[in-house]
Amino acid sequence: MTRVLTLAAVVFLAGCGGGDDRDAAPQPIPTQAAVVAPEIGGTTLDGETISLGDFRGRPVVVNVWSSW
Numbered sequence: 001m002t003r004v005l006t007l008a009a010v011v012f013l014a015g016c017g018g019g020d021d022r023d024a025a026p027q028p029i030p031t032q033a034a035v036v037a038p039e040i041g042g043t044t045l046d047g048e049t050i051s052l053g054d055f056r057g058r059p060v061v062v063n064v065w066s067s068w
Contacts, residue, residue, distance in 0.1 A: 037062075 040062075041051035052060065 037052055037060075039052055041049065044050055052062075
């Protein structure tokens, strides 16, 4: 049992170590979205038709959880 705990601690600490990333080069900003969402749409409470394409170029959060 002691060997298992020691091995787990060594693996954990090896994963926590590493160099200082403050001097690392910044990652390039992607020019195209990596994930393309399917075209979805619906009707607002006011009766207007809305689609995901209306928000192209802006961040969108789609809540898929129900509350009932």
